[in-house]
Amino acid sequence: MTTPVIPAAVADAIRSRRSIRRFLPTPVPRETVEALLKLASRAPSGTNVQPWKVYALAGDARVALSEAILAAYASGQKAEREFDYYPREWADPWLARRRKVGLGLYQLLGIAKGDKERMAEQTGRNYKFFDAPVGLILTMNRQLGRGMFLDYGIFIGNFIAAARALGLDTCVQAAFADYPEVVRQHLGIAGDEIVVCGIALGEADPLAPENSLETEREPVAAFTEFRGF
Numbered sequence: 001m002t003t004p005v006i007p008a009a010v011a012d013a014i015r016s017r018r019s020i021r022r023f024l025p026t027p028v029p030r031e032t033v034e035a036l037l038k039l040a041s042r043a044p045s046g047t048n049v050q051p052w053k054v055y056a057l058a059g060d061a062r063v064a065l066s067e068a069i070l071a072a073y074a075s076g077q078k079a080e081r082e083f084d085y086y087p088r089e090w091a092d093p094w095l096a097r098r099r100k101v102g103l104g105l106y107q108l109l110g111i112a113k114g115d116k117e118r119m120a121e122q123t124g125r126n127y128k129f130f131d132a133p134v135g136l137i138l139t140m141n142r143q144l145g146r147g148m149f150l151d152y153g154i155f156i157g158n159f160i161a162a163a164r165a166l167g168l169d170t171c172v173q174a175a176f177a178d179y180p181e182v183v184r185q186h187l188g189i190a191g192d193e194i195v196v197c198g199i200a201l202g203e204a205d206p207l208a209p210e211n212s213l214e215t216e217r218e219p220v221a222a223f224t225e226f227r228g229f
């Protein structure tokens, strides 16, 4: 059997995506965001529960949320995450991969090892959605089970691939889950909604060194056991 060729429309959108950490100010119209969300919501979910809830922010609304979180970030206030996204204790091989991506990013930005000030500044850029014209905050009702994060991941995957197919770029950001209370208060979100993550959406700045970060993937044979083929 020859290896099947996955159609370019699908493969390119997936393969050409990378996390973008500096965006151009070019606006993304509401209609575009709506079209992406509509397509993303074709994601399957257990018994079609559709656990996603999205706050799409642009212009002043985006800036105001950024300012509220940055004020909390500058004051050193950090709430406990409402769910464990990252492990509490890191071990290899995951730690090595995490270090590699962090090191690669700081190298591109010319941030020396141990330069805590510039590292903190870069972390803070998360809360500006890396200057993206559109920032999404994704929430999920607390009543829903942990399994619903699976459904959410498919929704996010659809969204970021569809954005790429339109020539747009994204960065999925767990950083927003560090400030759930600030986000809820600022956006007037009820306490029964968990802040799952944010997504920055816009056009990548082609000249920004941090946008040239290329991340590796393990080969299929490293994470798959084929049996009975």
Ligand SMILES: Cc1cc2nc3c(=O)[nH]c(=O)nc-3n(C[C@H](O)[C@H](O)[C@H](O)COP(=O)(O)O)c2cc1C
Pocket (backbone or CB within 6 Å): 017, 018, 019, 020, 021, 101, 126, 171, 172, 173, 174, 175, 176, 197, 213, 215
């Ligand atoms: C759920 C999720 C949360 C993430 N959170 C952040 C974040 O807070 N800040 C950030 O700069 N990148 C974040 N990333 C991006 C990852 O670092 C990135 O996907 C990974 O290093 C692989 O690189 P690539 O997206 O360029 O392929 C997140 C990615 C995912 C899927």
